[in-house]
Amino acid sequence: MSEPAEQETIVVIDDDYAMRLSCRKILSKMGFRVEAFEDGGQGLEGVTKLKPSLVLVDLKMPGISGMEVVTRIHEVRPEIVLVVITGYPTIDTAVGAMKCGAYDFLPKPFSPDELRLIVNRGLEHRRLSLEMRRSEMERALLKRRFITFVSHQLQTPLVAIHQYLDVLKHLDNTESATAKRQEWLERCLKRTDELQAIIKDWLSLARIEGESFSRQWIKVDLQRIIADILRTYEEMAATNAVSLESRIPENTYFVRGDRDCLSVVFDNLIVNAIKYNKPGGKVTVSGEDLGGEVAIAVADTGVGIPEKYHPLLFEEFFRVEGEGDKKTPGTGLGLSICRRLVSEMGGSISVDSEVNVGSTFRVRLLEYRAPAEEEEKKGSSG
Amino acid sequence: MAEKEKAPARRYAGEAILADNLKILIIDDDPDFRASTRSLLESHGYAVLEAGSGREGLRRVVEQRPDIIVLDIMMECDSEGYGVNQAIKFQDAYADYRSIPIVMTSSIDLSPDERFPMAGELDMIRPDFYLTKPLDIPKFLEVVQRASALCHSHGRA
Numbered sequence: 001m002s003e004p005a006e007q008e009t010i011v012v013i014d015d016d017y018a019m020r021l022s023c024r025k026i027l028s029k030m031g032f033r034v035e036a037f038e039d040g041g042q043g044l045e046g047v048t049k050l051k052p053s054l055v056l057v058d059l060k061m062p063g064i065s066g067m068e069v070v071t072r073i074h075e076v077r078p079e080i081v082l083v084v085i086t087g088y089p090t091i092d093t094a095v096g097a098m099k100c101g102a103y104d105f106l107p108k109p110f111s112p113d114e115l116r117l118i119v120n121r122g123l124e125h126r127r128l129s130l131e132m133r134r135s136e137m138e139r140a141l142l143k144r145r146f147i148t149f150v151s152h153q154l155q156t157p158l159v160a161i162h163q164y165l166d167v168l169k170h171l172d173n174t175e176s177a178t179a180k181r182q183e184w185l186e187r188c189l190k191r192t193d194e195l196q197a198i199i200k201d202w203l204s205l206a207r208i209e210g211e212s213f214s215r216q217w218i219k220v221d222l223q224r225i226i227a228d229i230l231r232t233y234e235e236m237a238a239t240n241a242v243s244l245e246s247r248i249p250e251n252t253y254f255v256r257g258d259r260d261c262l263s264v265v266f267d268n269l270i271v272n273a274i275k276y277n278k279p280g281g282k283v284t285v286s287g288e289d290l291g292g293e294v295a296i297a298v299a300d301t302g303v304g305i306p307e308k309y310h311p312l313l314f315e316e317f318f319r320v321e322g323e324g325d326k327k328t329p330g331t332g333l334g335l336s337i338c339r340r341l342v343s344e345m346g347g348s349i350s351v352d353s354e355v356n357v358g359s360t361f362r363v364r365l366l367e368y369r370a371p372a373e374e375e376e377k378k379g380s381s382g
Numbered sequence: 383m384a385e386k387e388k389a390p391a392r393r394y395a396g397e398a399i400l401a402d403n404l405k406i407l408i409i410d411d412d413p414d415f416r417a418s419t420r421s422l423l424e425s426h427g428y429a430v431l432e433a434g435s436g437r438e439g440l441r442r443v444v445e446q447r448p449d450i451i452v453l454d455i456m457m458e459c460d461s462e463g464y465g466v467n468q469a470i471k472f473q474d475a476y477a478d479y480r481s482i483p484i485v486m487t488s489s490i491d492l493s494p495d496e497r498f499p500m501a502g503e504l505d506m507i508r509p510d511f512y513l514t515k516p517l518d519i520p521k522f523l524e525v526v527q528r529a530s531a532l533c534h535s536h537g538r539a
Contacts, residue, residue, distance in 0.1 A: 152456050155489035160414035162516040167418040170519050187414050
């Protein structure tokens with residue numbers, strides 16, 4: 001998707017009137033804005049003002065020489081493509097011009113086709129190098145932001161823990177310290193848990209990035225995975241006064257995937273469903289056979305997600321804005337990890353959510369079919 | 383230094399008098415950081431207010447007029463604290479609160495000059511005081527004391 005190209009400007013600097021006229025005619029017809037100047041001085045001024053994409057410079061001119069024009073433009077605006085026009089196309093002049101920063105040279109006399117070809121080639125070169133520079137800058141910026149983000153995320157719980165311990169030490173045996181000690185130690189433990197969860201998230205992400213996990217998809221019974229996860233979070237759910245229910249029967253939903261990846265996916269979805277629920281709420285995991293695909297839905301009766309955030313939900317680092325203390329700790333990576341893993345396994349993930357009613361995350365996965373079984377199933381299902 | 387460690391927390395020379403009645407607003411999105419900082423400051427005789435976001439912080443500034451603000455930089459977005467600082471120091475709506483000293487804190491060890499190397503508006507985001515987290519307690523108390531001195535010399539409204 002390229003944006004509508006704005007008209008590019010080409011500057012021609014040549015003391016020969018006929019040359020200026022014909023260049024202008026040919027290039028204008030190609031859709032460029034063309035400005036021509038008859039000597040180096042005016043040409044340089046024009047270039048400063050017009051900021052053209054490409055400049056054609058005659059090497060042999062009275063006053064400031066073409067070579068000097070090339071040198072000066074290249075010094076100030078290296079992104080401008082410079083093409084020299086030369087009456088004596090020797091290797092020496094060409095090499096000299098290139099050394100000064102010219103991109104190409106055009107020997108006189110030249111045909112309209114030759115001019116068009118060299119201009120198009122020059123502009124293509126410019127587009128590519130601009131694009132490359134832009135993506136390099138973007139990458140550098142992203143990397144910087146990423147590092148700041150990660151270190152902030154790891155520092156936050158550490159700072160909280162450090163400060164609790166340091167203040168306890170500072171207050172020493174005063175009354176307030178005795179009163180706080182137990183509560184603060186509890187908080188310190190909570191924050192180390194958070195730190196561990198963050199590190200776990202980062203490791204799963206690094207693992208996906210490194211693509212070091214097995215690509216050997218095997219047959220996995222989702223019932224076992226989901227039952228295991230629900231058991232792990234029974235206590236957390238009870239603390240939050242949330243009830244858990246699995247409607248996934250045994251030996252029913254077999255998918256093609258990786259046990260660990262699937263565990264990470266449903267672990268994330270189920271934890272979210274508990275965390276973002278309301279006291280007295282419910283988390284329900286259910287399945288549906290779509291024929292060739294299996295859809296697993298993790299539904300909660302929690303706070304829900306405003307619709308404007310739905311498109312951003314699976315983006316890295318995205319977090320739904322919470323008010324003050326209502327914020328739940330997390331990396332903003334969970335759902336993006338889910339999406340990556342699910343799509344690695346050939347599936348997809350989507351969300352339905354209504355504020356204050358709840359959210360349902362649906363994961364579609366490929367149904368497992370062993371080659372031998374395939375035949376049987378074909379027979380039995382018609 | 384050595385005597386400080388031994389002395390009961392409240393008895394920093396001259397501090398108790400200064401600290402009395404001074405209100406400090408902590409704007410930070412981490413409730414644990416606020417809890418420990420609150421206890422520390424209270425044990426030194428300051429009254430403490432809390433806010434969990436930049437928006438809430440600004441509201442409290444107007445409602446409760448603190449004497450000193452301790453402000454975290456990275457809250458909901460990377461530079462939320464700078465926004466609060468800028469609002470208080472430069473926006474007309476907060477003209478009455480401009481003289482309140484602000485102590486900025488961040489776990490990312492970068493002063494605003496390093497963080498925004500090209501920003502021409504650097505003066506608009508440079509805080510009165512800048513400290514890295516976790517706070518060095520003696521240094522933090524000293525900075526808060528310097529800030530208190532500042533609001534005393536300015537005279538309180």
